[in-house]
Amino acid sequence: MADPVYPNNETRFPAYPEPGGGPAETRYHPNLAPVARTETRSNLALNSAAENIGSAVGSAVENARTRLQEMKQRFTVIRGRAQEDISTKATEVAEDLKEQAERTVTDARSRAERLARQDPFRFIVIAAAVGVVLGITLRIWRDHAD
Numbered sequence: 001m002a003d004p005v006y007p008n009n010e011t012r013f014p015a016y017p018e019p020g021g022g023p024a025e026t027r028y029h030p031n032l033a034p035v036a037r038t039e040t041r042s043n044l045a046l047n048s049a050a051e052n053i054g055s056a057v058g059s060a061v062e063n064a065r066t067r068l069q070e071m072k073q074r075f076t077v078i079r080g081r082a083q084e085d086i087s088t089k090a091t092e093v094a095e096d097l098k099e100q101a102e103r104t105v106t107d108a109r110s111r112a113e114r115l116a117r118q119d120p121f122r123f124i125v126i127a128a129a130v131g132v133v134l135g136i137t138l139r140i141w142r143d144h145a146d
Contacts, residue, residue, distance in 0.1 A: 116123040 112123075
């Protein structure tokens, strides 16, 4: 690649004239070519377009942040509602199971009372057999647990 060529301090380049015709103010730097201080219309248009683009990007980023915050709040609310719904549903299921268990126990008691009244000797024999079987089962389970 070729090395850049810089004019030495003694060389001064004239500024290029402005497209409108009048003389342009020049600004000289010891190692650079002079630069016109006045901007051309195309530079103004480019600067304006760049400012518009920058403003649009900045507002888009701000809008995106705002929308993300709103979505985060919505999801938090939705998650809270879902937890409430699950909690309510679990409570309802637990109440239903409790009622069903109460009905089953009540039915078993009424059947046992009816059986005891109809045939007391048979009831005593069945109760004794259930007790013996339950005792043997608990004894075996306790021996294996130790």
